Amino acid sequence: MALAPSFSATLPPNKLRPGNHPLASHPAPVIFHDKSPLSFPIPNTASTHVIVSPSKLLDTADSGIRRTRISFFPGFLTKGRDAESLKEELYATIGPLDRGAEATPEDQQRVEQIARKLEDVNEIKEPLKSNLLNGKWELIYTTSQSVLQTQRPKFLRPNGKIYQAINVDTLRAQNMETWPFFNQVTANLVPLNSRRVAVKFDFFRIVGLIPIKSPGSGRGQLEITYLDEELRISRGDKGNLFILKMVDASYRVPL
Numbered sequence: 001m002a003l004a005p006s007f008s009a010t011l012p013p014n015k016l017r018p019g020n021h022p023l024a025s026h027p028a029p030v031i032f033h034d035k036s037p038l039s040f041p042i043p044n045t046a047s048t049h050v051i052v053s054p055s056k057l058l059d060t061a062d063s064g065i066r067r068t069r070i071s072f073f074p075g076f077l078t079k080g081r082d083a084e085s086l087k088e089e090l091y092a093t094i095g096p097l098d099r100g101a102e103a104t105p106e107d108q109q110r111v112e113q114i115a116r117k118l119e120d121v122n123e124i125k126e127p128l129k130s131n132l133l134n135g136k137w138e139l140i141y142t143t144s145q146s147v148l149q150t151q152r153p154k155f156l157r158p159n160g161k162i163y164q165a166i167n168v169d170t171l172r173a174q175n176m177e178t179w180p181f182f183n184q185v186t187a188n189l190v191p192l193n194s195r196r197v198a199v200k201f202d203f204f205r206i207v208g209l210i211p212i213k214s215p216g217s218g219r220g221q222l223e224i225t226y227l228d229e230e231l232r233i234s235r236g237d238k239g240n241l242f243i244l245k246m247v248d249a250s251y252r253v254p255l
Helices: 054-100 105-120
Strands: 135-142 162-167 172-177 184-191 196-206 210-213 219-227 231-236 241-248
Antiparallel strands (some): 172 184, 196 219
8 A cells, every 4th residue: 555655756957946946836735844945935036046955855855755655554454452551451350340240330331432432443453254253252241131131139140250152154144142041042044244243042051951942933133343363342122232352263163
């Protein structure tokens, strides 16, 4: 990708006459700084000659090109630094919240703000085409009451880790609870665009062993709004927020 336009200027071997300045009829992009030797007005008199050193012209142009090229990278690097600092802030904020079960409305608002900032700097614009999506992810925060089940006594809630696995090549997904219930559900994914899928559940497994075919009503949607090699942010069709971290990129969902 060209970062700055290229150009060349051929100068007469002798002095340049006003009105025949080689750059006068070619407005250039922002190349020359305010103190450029070419930034002063050229008097329009027959007796005035302006001597421009070819080496000075090339030095000035080369300096401008270098500035144009360098200016591209700080923005790119700043975006990466922003994502890393936001992730650190996110981990620190959700750490004490027991996957969201202990979150107050203020906590939820703060997590939502950080999540939206991360979504703004997301570099993976088409996550369903990215291999970074493949593997087993641990759910570290959600606003979904169907997952948290905070209306139940704590000993009847999922207390162990909860995982979600996705394989984009087979368009399969799997949700897995651990202690104390070990329930599982598998699903087929139907892409709706490059970041949103329809989820159609096919089998539930009670305590990880007893298979039950899903009723036709078992379906939903999921949108991946942030993705990198270690963090994923997703949003469900009911407005719930899901934040997950990668634990096993080699995991395969059963077909």
